[in-house]
Amino acid sequence: MNRRSTYASTGVVPAEGGIPAEARLRILATTDLHMQIVGHDYVGDRSVGHHGLAGIATLIRTARAEAAEQGAACILLDNGDLLQGNALGDQLAQMPVTHTHPLVACVNHLHYDGLGLGNHDLDHGLPYLRAVAGALDMPLISTNLHLTDPGPLRRWAVVSCLLPAVAGHPSSRLRVGLLSVLPGRTAIWNREVLENEAEIICPLESLRSAALTLRAEGADLTVLLAHMGIAHESEITTEEDICTLAQIDGIDAVITGHTHLRFPGEDHGPREGVDTQAGTLSGCPAAMPGFGGSDLAVLDLALERDAQGRWTVSGHQSHLRDNSTQTLADPTVLSAARVSHIGVRRHLEEVVGHTDIALHNYFALAMPTPIDALSARAQAEVIRQGVAGTADSELPILAATAAHTAGGRGGPGHFLHIPPGAVQRRHIAGLLPYQNAIWALRLTGTDLRRRLEKAAEVFASLGSTPGPLLDPCRPPFHCDTIFGVTYAIDPCRPRGRRITALSWQGAPVRPDQKFLLATNQFRAAGGGGFDRAAGDDVALRSPLPLSDALIAALATPQACPWSDAPPWRFDAAGAQAVLYTSPEALPFLPDIAHLSPTPRGMTASGFAQIAIRL
Template sequence: MTLFRVGEGLPTPARSDGYDFVRKLNASIMDSSKTSSAAAPRANVERLYLRVLATSDLHMQLIAYDYVKDRQTDGESLARLATLIRSARSEAESMGALCLLLDNGDTLQGNPLGAFLAKTEFQPNPMVTAMNTLGYDAVGLGNHDFDHGIAHLARCIQAFDAPVVGSNVTSKELPGLTASALLERDVQTTAGASASLRIGIISALPKETATWNRQQLDGLVQIDPPVSALQQAADQLKSDGADIVIALAHMGIALFDEGEEAQNRVAEVAALPHVDVVIAGHTHLRFPGPDHQSAAGANSDTGLISGTPVVMPGSGGSDLGVIDVCLQRDTPETPWAVSDRVVTLRPLTEDIREDPTVATLADDAHLATRKHLAQPVARITEPMHSYFALASPSPVTALMAAAKRYAIAKAVEASDLAQLPLIAAAATPATGGFDGPGNFITLPSGQLEQRHVAGLVPYANQVWAVKATGARIAGWLERSALIFNVLRQDRSDQMLIDPKVPGFRYDALYGLHYKIDLTAPSRFDAAGRPLPGERGRVSDITWQGAPVDPDQEFLVAVTDHRAGGGGMFRPFEEDDIVVRDNAPLDRALIDYLSLPSLERTVPAAPWQFRPAPGVTAILHTAPNALNHLDDIAHMAPEPCGFTQDGFARLRLHL
């Protein structure tokens, strides 16, 4: 635990007709007292107000720029969010409220700017500089902050002015990381008295990070179970005199029972006895709001879980999380206690422009990144896109599979593994989903540049290989097919894709052929547990025209992320990983594309839906997909309007 003391000298609370921060809290307090058998609060009770501002999953989106498409956007960015941060701070100051600004991790990775900074060690990192400029009070770590290696992360941690907290992360390679922080702030109470408030900060990320990022972490970093680590850190902070404890939980709010190896454990964190406020993240969703209406125990209207205020502020700077807390005590000798809280999200609106002070911090790194991304790498003869990749096999996915297969074939050519049938697993990197209708891949015919490769390989993945039997492959395909809703014969226009399942979890296995029956129930529940008596949806699995035997062995090219269980499931064991060389996926893709076109073996489409006459389904895709409907003519696509968030709706005939 590290103590950080700053005297802020905030003014005595005053009225402000333009802002109802105190009014909302006091109204809530009075409402609570009316419904309670306890007596109304005594007049001499001392109160103070705390405002917590939160960001999460910024993913290097410092400015509103799409480096893959090489154009300015009107999308999310920290530079735009800075305007909301300054406004929210000003409001708090006008009411005499103490204001903290916190970040919940996944900050240093996520776009080509972050990758370029890590590979070149361009200094200073403009995201860190921007967060220092905005005056963040504490920063937590997310799983993707490890993606570019420990050395890069260590340099960034050292550059932060604020404490960087990791309660379940231990490493001698990260000397600037602290297990907890105790911030001490001078405040004014409602009685006009000066007081010192001690705020404890704890932070944790999923334990699975150690497996997802083993390439960077093995032997260097220990990651403990998050909930128990947070409990221990919170208990210690309270023992050290913390008046309030805030948990930066880089985890989501579970939308279904995730089983024994759950990643999204915010509900458990919110129930910890000494945790008063929780900042959530990781899943890129929002809370409070409609994203979590199906989450057990979570109040999507009030933002409370187990009575604890929780905020999840989207991703990329899409929203500013705001938690307003009222603390009170009977006498100066008694401890402060949370008496009420109000949780809100402030989304970016069209009228909000980038803060020029923050935006210009990216100028040098931005120009250097664009110059790097403009470098030519290869040529392709036909354009490609991912508009329909979740409805029909996509050339983009086939390209990724071919690059992986080529890399592994070279790696094993002189070994006994070369005797095994070689197939490749590939997920399409951009299929809309949570990130909106702009989240699709488009590759022009002709010259490809580094920026196109960056769009195809958004993460610092390696190409590995696993051994897998036919039986394991069948289960793998069934788990992947959970992305598709079970369609009923008596209903029309059902949604094809389950919105709770992100597109990157859908693996296609190139080299095989198989069918998916959308009208059949799955063999597994949402957490991947077998359902008794269900035969499943995937059938007719063949290799080179022959049925795959359950005991038949294959060599499967995968990413290290999937080999480590990334995507909520792991279809094989540790001993099944047989190739784990240092083979970056982006390098493998460039090597494959550098081959003469005649030497590029493009794998055949591996899967198709089993015909379901009379059944239709709705696919959400990019508006520009309407110019490419001939690509899925076999599904007789019919445009049927647009969603509120800009997706084109297509009716597909199955």
């Protein structure tokens, strides 16, 4: 395939018979919208700084008009994770799907040509996914998801777009093949949804055969919607490496996503095969348009047609268009979501409990927090009641909580703060960014230590000079705090040997000691790189939603099922590090007085920098 590095075409050049020998195709793309239709943070009840899909709609309209003026064909695609991500998405998933479903209505209104599937699109179950797919006016595609009952979902699609008329001859059609792949780990993350109903096939294996099939079905070009990120050199696996997938014969352009980063641009470091300036992956034109409606990808392809009628990409331009506060909102998109948006906000205003203290997670990666303790206590009580009267009731109950909404790629506003006083449903929604069931796992002291070591991998390898506390390549939500035991973490030690002083009720935990761990189904299935629980080790799968458990814990404060002592602390011989947190954390620095916090100004992205001594 001919992939030249410069954008060669300036228009449509006629060939014999008026069939163009050169043409232009503009690919517009979104990814990881996560139900951000109007640009609203339902947990904080505030704007996210742009109008979400309503703003993107304005950028789409402008980009399409430009394409028409320039004589280019144009298609609009999405790369997945549309259906989950906020309270609006959670509520809609419990309702019948019709053409008035806000997301369905908006996507149909914007005339998307095709949608790829993201792993979180499976979170609300296959029946809901099939219902949404059936209400869409365009194909919903996943090439490596093999369903026993696919319904309206498709493995691939060929869509056509108009090439403009040339020299008085009628316009012609360009047939664009669409492929879409999920990460293989979706089989782990969504194990409960997919079990006995679907199989995730290796992306590389699926695409090699599917790309050939599309060509045989008459596709002139093929675009890959890859719901996976651009891996760092140390994280590459050939079967899922985006640069390897981009080299597959027949793939002409790639839209990537999943990691909520931007490409081209400065979000990715140096790596062979990745050109962050030109926007290519192994020489293939590519783009990754952020998340939550932050950007619109605009990928312009120059095409050449040979004597046999085959189209090839001869040049390209790739860039992202920012959905800023100045971007006007599309009134039709706003109108489609208005009733549901108002209804969700009203529902989230309901008072469901009370707290005498401020509950926040500004320092969740530097110490256990009251939010962690509340969540752990709620889960432990569910499991205690669930195993009552069984042999498992004799086991000590532990509870694991993840550092959700603790900054990271979500930015300095991605933290949770519940002031003293009334607790609303929106606060509960903030505690539960994902719909996960509560599970109880039987585990040994050896299993427990391995889980804690995995959680401690989020910390950077600290040395003699102060550096960031967290490894930027590891999401904060991969860090679990486990209540019911006490332990220390030393980030100066090598990964896999950082947990010290692991004890239960003051005595060292024995390798063969048995416990019952309250956790969520994502962790139990191996999410975040944790051990996947064998079927025999699952003691309970509770039907009670964690939201109900949290509300019950707020309403009936009771004695803690374990010691009031914090479950973990740092023990790194006075090592120093820099914690990045919200600027709103500064009034709460006394909470981490034992870490000798010292404010060190702000980062360019708006995080407060706090020097701490471990």
